[in-house]
Amino acid sequence: MKKGYLVLESGDSFPGYFVGTQAPVTGEVVFNTSMTGYQEIMTDPSYAGQIMVFCYPLIGNYGINAEDSEHEKIEMQAAVFSNLCDLPSHFQSLANVDKWLAESGVTGLAGVDTRGIVQLIRKGGTMKAVISDSPDPDAIDWQDSVAKGMVSRVSTKTMKVYEGTGAHIVLIDYGYKKSMLTALLNQGCKVTVVPYNTSYDTIRALKPDGVMLSNGPGDPMELQTQFDEIKKITSAYPTLGICLGHQLIALSYGAKTSKLLFGHRGANHPVKELGTGKVWITSQNHSYVVEQASIASDVFQVTYKNVNDGSIEGLKHCKLPIETVQFHPEAHPGPDDTHPVFNRFIRSIHQSKGEATHAITY
Ligand SMILES: NC(=O)CC[C@H](N)C(=O)O
Numbered sequence: 001m002k003k004g005y006l007v008l009e010s011g012d013s014f015p016g017y018f019v020g021t022q023a024p025v026t027g028e029v030v031f032n033t034s035m036t037g038y039q040e041i042m043t044d045p046s047y048a049g050q051i052m053v054f055c056y057p058l059i060g061n062y063g064i065n066a067e068d069s070e071h072e073k074i075e076m077q078a079a080v081f082s083n084l085c086d087l088p089s090h091f092q093s094l095a096n097v098d099k100w101l102a103e104s105g106v107t108g109l110a111g112v113d114t115r116g117i118v119q120l121i122r123k124g125g126t127m128k129a130v131i132s133d134s135p136d137p138d139a140i141d142w143q144d145s146v147a148k149g150m151v152s153r154v155s156t157k158t159m160k161v162y163e164g165t166g167a168h169i170v171l172i173d174y175g176y177k178k179s180m181l182t183a184l185l186n187q188g189c190k191v192t193v194v195p196y197n198t199s200y201d202t203i204r205a206l207k208p209d210g211v212m213l214s215n216g217p218g219d220p221m222e223l224q225t226q227f228d229e230i231k232k233i234t235s236a237y238p239t240l241g242i243c244l245g246h247q248l249i250a251l252s253y254g255a256k257t258s259k260l261l262f263g264h265r266g267a268n269h270p271v272k273e274l275g276t277g278k279v280w281i282t283s284q285n286h287s288y289v290v291e292q293a294s295i296a297s298d299v300f301q302v303t304y305k306n307v308n309d310g311s312i313e314g315l316k317h318c319k320l321p322i323e324t325v326q327f328h329p330e331a332h333p334g335p336d337d338t339h340p341v342f343n344r345f346i347r348s349i350h351q352s353k354g355e356a357t358h359a360i361t362y
Contacts, residue, residue: 016112020101027051027077029129033266037333045175047076048150048217060085063093084110150217164190174216179330213245220247246324256294267334270307282327283334
């Protein structure tokens, strides 16, 4: 086993042993508290450019299977584990995490005091980190910036059509998770996945019934040049925005975003639906949030709030059929309490076309 270190910009370093590809990497270090779902987490394109620390101390015990990946590639920079199981047991398992990371060209570090790292991040915030074979923070050029432009890297380069007999949804791909597409296909929708920078005119030519803006990596302000187009697109069709999609819609209509100290990443984040007072347990993965003070009350109504820190978790446009959520209704991993968000979206499409919705059973 080759010794390696996670070295944080704060100067702290944590020893472990290399798994997967043993190449040195730089990234923004973040943590996820989910107890299960490591394959879905590692394949979520929203983690592009980041080093993921798994809080749960045992990862890999049910292996890697052919079903659970959320994207065809692992986009995260690296993953860090406490105990990594090398002899998984599950009828669907095809490989252990070490072998899978190696085949995918991704670095891993195991046997690490992940709890110690999480305590530091919770105090100092998400920060830059390096995985290398040296524990010395002074040997690292901290001026090297963490990669930007991740959305253009992970988004599809061509349009892809998934046939269905129901509503036609254009899914704008900022790094969408497969489960979002599955949720739409399960509603019978036809889905056209388009690149992140697709124009309003191109989308109009596709004659969609609705549009969905997906999750994705990085700071939403990096996509500032798209805001005018996003406003045009979303004011023309019933819209659902999820996570990065939610942030982009808010920004396009004049709100502001800011970065949380260490983000929300896990599968048990409580969110209150303000209209009903109900609390849902949600799956989350984000650093940025829409700022309450920046929301014009005649443009958006806040629909959901995070129970832990009061941050905004959902918006509804006051006049247009636009709904956005910061959490992940598609789950994977995590509870599907909020899956009805998709049903509501499809219902809003039928309503905006003046179609009767009494026959719809959801
Ligand atoms: N899952 C996502 O879409 C993440 C959105 C954004 N990159 C953030 O970190 O806040």
